[in-house]
Amino acid sequence: MATPLVLFALGVFSNLAAAWLPEIDREITSLGGTNLFTKSNGTIRGVDMGAQFVFEPWIAETAWDDIGCGTQYCETNCVREMGQDAANAAFAIHWDSWITREDIREIASYGLNTIRVPIGFWMLEDIVDPSTEAFPQGGFPYLERFCGWASDAGLYIILDLHGATGAQVTENPDTGRYVPKVEFYNEYQYERALLFLEQLVLEVHVNHNFRNVGMLEIVNEPLQDPDEVASMRETYYPRAFERIRAVEMALQVRREDYVHIQMMNELWGAGNPKENLTDLYYAAYDDHRYLKYDASIPVSKDSYLNASCTDDRGDDSPTIVGEWSLSPPDDVQWDSDWDPDTNVAFYRKWFAAQVMAYEKQHGWIFWTWKAQLDDYRWSYKDAVAAGVIPLDLDSVYDTGVCDGI
Ligand SMILES: *[C@@H]1O[C@H](CO)[C@@H](O)[C@H](O)[C@H]1NC(C)=O
Numbered sequence: 001m002a003t004p005l006v007l008f009a010l011g012v013f014s015n016l017a018a019a020w021l022p023e024i025d026r027e028i029t030s031l032g033g034t035n036l037f038t039k040s041n042g043t044i045r046g047v048d049m050g051a052q053f054v055f056e057p058w059i060a061e062t063a064w065d066d067i068g069c070g071t072q073y074c075e076t077n078c079v080r081e082m083g084q085d086a087a088n089a090a091f092a093i094h095w096d097s098w099i100t101r102e103d104i105r106e107i108a109s110y111g112l113n114t115i116r117v118p119i120g121f122w123m124l125e126d127i128v129d130p131s132t133e134a135f136p137q138g139g140f141p142y143l144e145r146f147c148g149w150a151s152d153a154g155l156y157i158i159l160d161l162h163g164a165t166g167a168q169v170t171e172n173p174d175t176g177r178y179v180p181k182v183e184f185y186n187e188y189q190y191e192r193a194l195l196f197l198e199q200l201v202l203e204v205h206v207n208h209n210f211r212n213v214g215m216l217e218i219v220n221e222p223l224q225d226p227d228e229v230a231s232m233r234e235t236y237y238p239r240a241f242e243r244i245r246a247v248e249m250a251l252q253v254r255r256e257d258y259v260h261i262q263m264m265n266e267l268w269g270a271g272n273p274k275e276n277l278t279d280l281y282y283a284a285y286d287d288h289r290y291l292k293y294d295a296s297i298p299v300s301k302d303s304y305l306n307a308s309c310t311d312d313r314g315d316d317s318p319t320i321v322g323e324w325s326l327s328p329p330d331d332v333q334w335d336s337d338w339d340p341d342t343n344v345a346f347y348r349k350w351f352a353a354q355v356m357a358y359e360k361q362h363g364w365i366f367w368t369w370k371a372q373l374d375d376y377r378w379s380y381k382d383a384v385a386a387g388v389i390p391l392d393l394d395s396v397y398d399t400g401v402c403d404g405i
């Protein structure tokens with residue numbers, strides 16, 4: 001269904017964006033000389049843009065309701081129910097209002113330097129097969145504007161293919177499409193995802209709004225079964241490197257300005273991402289660390305602090321802990337021991353312990369910036385308001401929370 005790239009007819013560009021991994025010695029030119037990474041010594045400190053372009057209803061049920069998707073369980077469902085035109089208009093309202101320019105400014109004012117933006121393949125509409133697929137249309141200009149705001153604010157941007165072609169997991173609206181069986185792991189879907197990456201990396205390098213995008217994550221959270229996803233490691237990963245680099249070479253991007261290409265790390269459980277790669281230049285790794293889903297950790301506050309203080313997220317470099325939260329297991333989360341209103345002191349400590357652990361890697365990105373859960377454990381913005389997350393992030397090192405552990 002996809003139309004061929006017009007890339008090679010585009011000729012030479014001036015003002016190609018520099019796509020780097022932020023380091024102390026790399027200036028973020030869009031900021032006019034101020035480098036948000038100086039303060040953190042090159043470490044990523046960021047928030048996820050959850051539910052902005054891939055709408056996960058659980059994060060924002062009121063907003064989901066407000067745009068008229070209330071009883072539906074994913075974007076595809078809502079579009080089919082509502083009709084394409086009405087859905088396009090409804091989602092436009094959401095893209096325009098969920099995370100705003102004001103939020104972007106607030107994020108930067110909290111000492112954060114990075115955002116990770118989940119996106120779906122359907123944002124590049126010629127990749128969608130209208131005979132079998134339905135997604136809201138018209139999102140890309142909103143993504144463009146959004147990344148322009150973030151670039152203006154000097155934030156580093158990671159674009160994450162959260163909703164992959166065919167859906168990479170079952171029954172999860174975070175792929176945009178709630179499916180009974182996965183369809184991502186075959187040639188047809190890989191090729192469509194590669195077309196998406198080619199078009200995206202072209203935009204990143206030629207479109208001024210995307211000038212602070214330094215990393216593309218090529219698929220979020222694939223199945224946690226190494227055998228089942230072997231073809232992804234053997235086919236999709238190496239081809240993603242080849243195809244992205246081919247676009248960059250055609251554009252004559254300098255090697256030091258290539259995007260970083262990010263994959264889930266081995267701890268995720270989809271095998272060793274490097275297994276079939278020959279060129280690891282500007283490869284990066286994503287670690288998702290939700291202690292609440294780790295059954296090996298006893299459920300108590302002391303054990304959670306101990307686990308975070310001693311956490312080791314592996315040797316792959318650079319690794320960014322791209323998702324984590326302050327949420328404990330579902331079955332205890334509202335018990336008196338874990339209640340967010342009465343356990344602020346604990347959550348403050350656990351935040352500090354996690355930050356220190358993830359800063360032993362290349363840094364961290366909290367899931368998520370904003371939520372309608374009335375629960376700061378999933379919302380950075382709410383946790384700052386509750387006094388759980390400090391405005392001076394360096395102060396976590398003065399808490400002494402891991403002393404003696
Ligand atoms: C900053 O990072 C560099 C390179 O990783 C390291 O050598 C240096 O010690 C760090 N400085 C501080 C103050 O942490």
Ligand SMILES: *[C@@H]1O[C@H](CO)[C@@H](O)[C@H](O)[C@H]1NC(C)=O
Binds near residue numbers: 234275276
């Ligand atoms: C991928 O790597 C594994 C482990 O080294 C190897 O067994 C397999 O043959 C490789 N696949 C390809 C297509 O090279």
Ligand SMILES: *[C@@H]1O[C@H](CO)[C@@H](O)[C@H](O)[C@H]1NC(C)=O
Binds near residue numbers: 303306311
């Ligand atoms: C603390 O965590 C480490 C590993 O993360 C574990 O070996 C140790 O048993 C834990 N200690 C306590 C008191 O839970």
